[in-house]
Amino acid sequence: MSGDPRQELVEAAARLLTEQGPRSLSARALARETGTSTMAVYTYFGGMPGLVRAVIREGFARLAERLATVRDSDDPVADSFRLAAAYRRSAHLAPHLYAVMFGGSSIAGFQLSEEDRRIGLYTLRVARDAVSRCIEAGRFRPADPWSVTRHLWCQLHGLVSLELTGYLTATDRSDDEFRAYLRNLAVGAGDTPQQAEASIAVARKGIP
Amino acid sequence: MSGDPRQELVEAAARLLTEQGPRSLSARALARETGTSTMAVYTYFGGMPGLVRAVIREGFARLAERLATVRDSDDPVADSFRLAAAYRRSAHLAPHLYAVMFGGSSIAGFQLSEEDRRIGLYTLRVARDAVSRCIEAGRFRPADPWSVTRHLWCQLHGLVSLELTGYLTATDRSDDEFRAYLRNLAVGAGDTPQQAEASIAVARKGIP
DNA sequence: TTATGGGCATAACACTGTTATGACGGGGGA
DNA sequence: TCCCCCGTCATAACAGTGTTATGCCCATAA
Structure with missing residues (x-):
């Protein structure tokens, strides 16, 4: 039951954050838990900010794990779509955590x-690899892969963020709308509407 | 000096929020101010949440004013770009307020x-009108104007949001990068890269 | 066996939103 | 004119927050 007290605190904090929301995450609630x-909290993390930092580092690690489950195929645009879907799913599974991250x-x-943000960006390297392959395959316009990845990430984050704050209705958040959104992102990056649609169909099949 | 005490409180709160950040906005700081x-705070707003609500309503009104300064021209895509630039500028002028809104x-x-979000969406109606004209002019793919507007807004919000949280470096936030971002949004909505670039040049001239 | 030091329980401090209380003062009715 | 009423708000208190100082316990090392 009792392992590393550090890890136990981080896990309890993550549980409180995802189940009860950010206002329930207090030093005293953690002590109770x-x-x-x-x-x-102070001996191990130097204070509440230090603990929150440990929690979001864990969040980045878990996000990286989820993104790593997407395997490369011979359709890099479909791979990018799968990465986007995994990213969105991760955010939906722990909205409050995503909001802090x-x-x-x-x-x-x-x-x-600055270090937190550096780590956050580092978890997106798998996306940059996929975008690189999209460019090499001639699907995306020739450009700096990291710049394109950053643009796509901004666009995806905007959708996820407004979903989490409740600005998008249930129908706006349907799977069809999400696929249309992804198609527009790919077209904006240089893909043709036809090819983008085809890759969406492929990605859809690839996901169980 | 002393007008409506309600208005005075809202203005003091907005000032504290934009100048000193969200953690400095407390009932006692407001009383001091x-x-x-x-x-x-309790006689006029029923509590701090009520006051914050009044502040963001004011924020929505100010955003609507800024968007309304963009006049229709014969290039609807250029108008959309000007609206996007005004939206981004508003967010940069009051980052903490934007984060709450x-x-x-x-x-x-x-x-x-729900009412807050309804009002927030209502401020974007000028954008929907511009998008409608983009579709009518054959620049954007035929689709529901509000759906397209929502997509473009999500994408713009993502960029603004990550700028405000510090995830984008100074070079990522250059004017050139922003214009490239806008061009990709227009292309994703159905415009051709050439026409989008031309409209960006037009919008650039139109802004003093 | 003794000394040292890490881990942590307790209590206190300064802060937060909120509520109860009561005092002030101005406007309307008798 | 008097009086009452009600909106306004100053004061004080309560429960909660992060944080810090204190000191006790106990395991480990000498």
């Missing part, structure tokens, strides 16, 4: 550090 | 209500 006192939502005065 | 007591950043337990 783990059966210790608030001092544990990418949305600027602050808990107990925590603020993203 | 306006020379009264914390009770003013669209980013899901919560202050003192405030949460966006």
